[in-house]
Amino acid sequence: MKLNTFNRIVWLCGFLAFTTVAFAQPADLSKELYKATGIADSLKENANAVIRYSSDEILIKGAGKAVLKHYKLVTILNDKADYEARFQIGYNRKYDVVNSIFMRVYNADGVLLKKYYKSDMYDGLAYDDATLVTDDRYLGIKHTIASYPITIETGYEEDLSSFLDLGSWNIQNSETSVQTSVCKVSADPSIGFRYSCKNVKLAPQKGNKDNLETYTWQVKNLKAEKPEDDVPEWCVAKRIAFAANQFQFMGIPGDFSSWQSYGKWQSALNADVCSLPEARAEEIRKMTADLKTDKEKAKFLYKYMQQNMRYVSIQLGIGGLKPFPATFVDQKKYGDCKALTNYMYALLKAVNIPSYYAEVNAGTNKEPADPAFPYDPFDHVILCLPLKGDTTWLECTSNRQPFGKLGPFTENRRALLVTENGGMLVNTPKSSMADNVFNSETHIALNEDGSAKATVKILSTGEYRDLYMEMKSNSNDDQKAFLIRSLKLKQPSVFDIKDGADENDVKEVDLALEYDKFYDMAAGDKQFYRPRVLDIWTAAIPSLEKRRSDFFFEHPLQKKCTTVIDVPAGYTVESLPVNVNLKFSYGNYDVTYAYDAAKNQVTSIANFNIINNRIPAAKYTEMQVYMDNVLKAQNKKLVIRRKAS
Structure with a gap:
């Protein structure tokens, strides 16, 4: 920063x-x-x-x-x-x-x-x-x-x-x-x-x-x-x-009459710190010699930087704007956003891949720079690679960010590219719902007395992946509290969390749950269940007479929850929740339920999508009604009954 x-x-x-x-x-x-x-x-x-x-x-x-x-x-x-x-x-x-x-x-x-x-x-x-x-x-x-x-x-x-x-x-x-x-x-x-x-x-x-x-x-x-x-x-x-x-x-001194003139000033600050010594540059070229494309080389060097450097903030003198030399980072193995971005620039420069130092206002849904009013709203630096037909952006302060993905911290706003011709405002990419995926697979085994055991596999990408990567650094109790709160998990009597693999930028988390009483209510020979251990959506949107401002989600998202329930021997399904299909202008929800009598299993598949993170104020009421209906749909009960003797 x-x-x-x-x-x-x-x-x-x-x-x-x-x-x-x-x-x-x-x-x-x-x-x-x-x-x-x-x-x-x-x-x-x-x-x-x-x-x-x-x-x-x-x-x-x-x-x-x-x-x-x-x-x-x-x-x-x-x-x-x-x-x-x-x-x-x-x-x-x-x-x-x-x-x-x-x-x-x-x-x-x-x-x-x-x-x-x-x-x-x-x-x-x-x-x-x-x-x-x-x-x-x-x-x-x-x-x-x-x-x-x-x-x-x-x-x-x-x-x-x-x-x-x-x-x-x-x-x-x-x-x-x-x-x-x-x-x-x-x-x-x-x-x-x-x-x-x-x-x-x-x-x-x-x-x-x-x-x-x-x-x-x-x-x-x-x-x-x-x-x-x-x-x-x-x-x-x-x-x-x-x-x-x-x-x-x-x-x-500097000139801020235009974005271009300010970019020239920043470029001059960077000019004497953005190269590695020739001997070190030659080592970098040897490291990437067997890689064929610029993108392959850039991806390799990005991973190298993530594995070998760490982020710290340094605010000394002009250091608030001028990066520390690439040689400093190479030797000390740390730097702030300016220094790490400049170091990545120097690594790419060593293998003749052009890139641009890019200043940006960081934080979820932060204000974009104004093309008509040059000033300094920026507090962060990222890197832009103008690869042929595939412009790629890199967040250089994170050791777990996927190559070419920015996320809500810097996406969907204007960044100032510091080029050889001065500053140029460009838009950073905007993620789609397919970039932020939450997918859960749940198996619940019900017992006749209403107790149950459940396993949950969560696979996540994008911001959900980042969330679960961050979660694992917390204590086990804090992880449990977070999962119960964020997923609206029914409180288990036994709760085990296993930190799964992180492969191809897909993070896995596995849960093993036991319940002394899983049903919500029992009456005579019937038991009433919430047919899942977690909710696909948990947030209630308040009703307003008139919304003045646009509504912002943190990011677009795509969620899918598949649940298989083993009905206990001696019981059968009395009634299933009805299938539901809901839509509003910027999202959709659907859930289906099916009973396989031969296996005595109930399978439900729910999907929930938000297409755009910014909802116009004029669409707020439509969204509020839609969200309310989603929550109501999730409250429908599965009813099972004991079979006649």
């Missing part, structure tokens, strides 16, 4: 009104704003917090030179907005100076309860479990809330001498209303300041002052909205993104 100046670890009382921007209290701020009683009822509706007043000022003095000032007064109505009482801001000691930091706490009547300053804050390294070393740090403090409502006042000022882009003004967060919020940008005309409105139409008041271009945005009395499930924040969050054509990042 790479971190740019503004997308570091940065929070101010949860989320900043400005992504990275405190200074003293505005002189004309009314004292009534500190009192919770002054909040209009309309702003309390659906709100956990109310922004009483916020002000963000950005002075862009030149490329890489900016002063950010932030002030915020927020009333917290309940514990769901406790994040607003946390102050955490990331910074870099070499290029950031943070001053005038304060946090003040007021009770419901506007009486000052507590003051915090910079000296009260924790100052630590900003890293996660995968980060080995970093230059990035953070300042943080948290106020413990005793009663509600409570008002938090925060502010600070940051002087920057390095930036790549200028982040965003986040206007409104989920379940938060806004009484008044103002953002003002003053920019040297020579840097080419730009902005782009996201999920909002809000024109600035433009002007000129002291030879600077000025832009001022203001919002008032924005009511809180109830959040909708399963929609990425970027699809709904009201914000205005900022950028500048001219930048300077950690001492290196």
Whole structure:
């Protein structure tokens, strides 16, 4: 992962009104704003917090030179907005100076309860479990809330001498209303300041002052909205993104007026680190000498990298954007996404296979880059191989990702190829339901007393494979809990898990289950069963009067569950669940049941498919009804009865 100046670890009382921007209290701020009683009822509706007043000022003095000032007064109505009482801001000691930091706490009547300053804050390294070393740090403090409502006042000022882009003004967060919020940008005309409105139409008041271009945005009395499930924040969050054509990042100037010009800047950063020494390159050529095609060689070298290198995050100096040399990775056997991708590039270069370093925004259903608004949304790097008639993408940080498969982490969005001619936005591939397959084969042996033994074989590909590969690193108890929850397994009395093979990118997991009582109910000579040990689909979709946003699954999917049930001797089938065939615009479900009297066996085959991971809001109700019917279909019972003597 790479971190740019503004997308570091940065929070101010949860989320900043400005992504990275405190200074003293505005002189004309009314004292009534500190009192919770002054909040209009309309702003309390659906709100956990109310922004009483916020002000963000950005002075862009030149490329890489900016002063950010932030002030915020927020009333917290309940514990769901406790994040607003946390102050955490990331910074870099070499290029950031943070001053005038304060946090003040007021009770419901506007009486000052507590003051915090910079000296009260924790100052630590900003890293996660995968980060080995970093230059990035953070300042943080948290106020413990005793009663509600409570008002938090925060502010600070940051002087920057390095930036790549200028982040965003986040206007409104989920379940938060806004009484008044103002953002003002003053920019040297020579840097080419730009902005782009996201999920909002809000024109600035433009002007000129002291030879600077000025832009001022203001919002008032924005009511809180109830959040909708399963929609990425970027699809709904009201914000205005900022950028500048001219930048300077950690001492290196650049041009961001186009994707092409930025790509040239990145290409220059990579130029002296993307080759292996000739002796090592010759060794690589010998390793692949018996392979005939470029694809065979690329697949071999990808597996070699996966088996010999490991991922760690390194954030030192320009290292947030510049890869460590390929020779470093070759010798040390580790690197971050930039270094490993660059190393794979160097391996391919050694055998004369061209490839492109590609920057991308990583994470499931993350925001794609905007072709019309060049800026830096990227936090990850992958590799693109323009093989003849078969463009192939490689995720270089995973030691188990199949060759040529990206998965939801980076698929179906725009990536910036760093080419010899500069940057070029291209679409990463989109997986189909056939790429993410879950297939289970279950055999259940029923006993006359209602007990049962069952075996389950799970075969999985794509994201399901990744899920079960990840699962095996957990404790046995955690694996059982995960399987019971995710598959809606009927709780067994004996539960054994066997980690099966992973061949041809198909992962096998085998389960052995025993039940003291498998039936749901017994009445007289009849027993009623759920005719399976797991459900093919488990998620209920809530009913809504009107869906505002598109609904997102993590990925398309294809599931099949085959179940064979041995009916106990002395029993026969009284009734089978009815066969069901359901469809909606983006998926289908069917299940069939058959009884073989000669074998005294019931066989069911269920299929469930989601064709596209993004469902338009207009199709939400259709999908909700469909999903509800799928769950109902799975609740139908198999009834067996004792044979007459």
